[in-house]
Amino acid sequence: MTEQLEIVLPPDGSGPGVLVIHPWWGCNQTVLDFGRRLAERGFVVGLADAFEGNVATERDTAQGLLERYWQSAPALLADNVRTLAAHAAVTGGVSGLGFSFGGFQLLQLQEELPLRRVVTYYADREVRLKVPVLGHFAETDPFADDQDGMIRKLEAAGAPSTAIVYPHTTHWFAEADRPEYDAAAAEAAFERSVAFLRAD
Template sequence: MSHEQHENPRQNVTFPATDEAGADHAHGYLALPADGGGPGVVVVQEWWGLTDHVVAIADRLASEGFVALAPDLYGGRTTHDSEEAARFMTELPPDRAARDLAGAVTYLLQRPETTSATVGAVGFCMGGAFVLSLAAQQGERIGAAVPWYGVPGPDTDFTGLRAPVLGHFGAEDTSVPLDAVRATAERVREQAGVEVDLQVYPAPHAFYNDERPNHRPESAELAWERTTAFLRRHVR
């Protein structure tokens, strides 16, 4: 599917989907700090698409001093229906997402507003899984990886991962069980030898999303504060 087939009014930037000459393009939402520059952060969407909620996350990161880019992995499509979201996620080719995310890293590092030599990667639900895959793929270009309630499949190769990891997960999350989370963290430590800080909250899945019934403000704000402190410490 071409990314030109759908338009999302939240899109405000276009960038090459890979580093290769003649590559096709991806779209996304870029938010800049008020003073114009700061460390770069890629924001990876939930399975709903590039929604107002994802835009709000990028805007909030910009208000905290980061240059935030949320790639539109669905090429403009969004949904609030879980069955449709599951279908969108299933239809998203992993190599297509990987190219878009790699392009987003390159684009951020090349933006004149980005002051860091690396970028942070923050992702939610489906995006949390992509964050760890992206960090493994991009190596030294990712300065910090922050997955929220998402982990990639058990066959993921983490040997290329160099970034410290801060993960936020809910003790009441039935879709991402803590046993799987801990097993993933152990594989990251074994294969990559990097620090993995797992934070567990008394909350269900998607507890940061204030558009969903699972929103838990206290856990969300604590995880947010930890995230921004972690990004400031490691993305330089």
């Protein structure tokens, strides 16, 4: 698979790097808009595309993309981290932010690569935490395998790792194109993410 990584620069032209990894829908317009908004806050954003430009709007299609690219995604995303870290505009290292599938992948990558920090949206995985992690979780999430276990892991790790559960939300609450979108929760999560990614 050929690496595809769109890089969005902040207004000042340089800053900390953040690799944004999409959910199982692919790198759709919602993810692109999110990444560009993050860049406006001072980050050099790499927009990962593990699905080679393919996007889905229905669950069956998304599941098909997930299965098609499941084996190739980890190596590609690791290359994305290295590419972003080597970019001339990046100062102060690279962090990661991922939605669902993307968060799941980042929880593995943080064990293997020198990421600064990781932000996950509705993601859980059995891993050793090697970097600070901010986990955003829905109150009700039928897609989570062990959300409670992940929350306990983050709580046990202690600050700066943090778990936030957003009341009255479900999976995809932070994605503006989904019917599950909760604007207030999404905005709160975004601001917390920015503050977390800026911290030393």
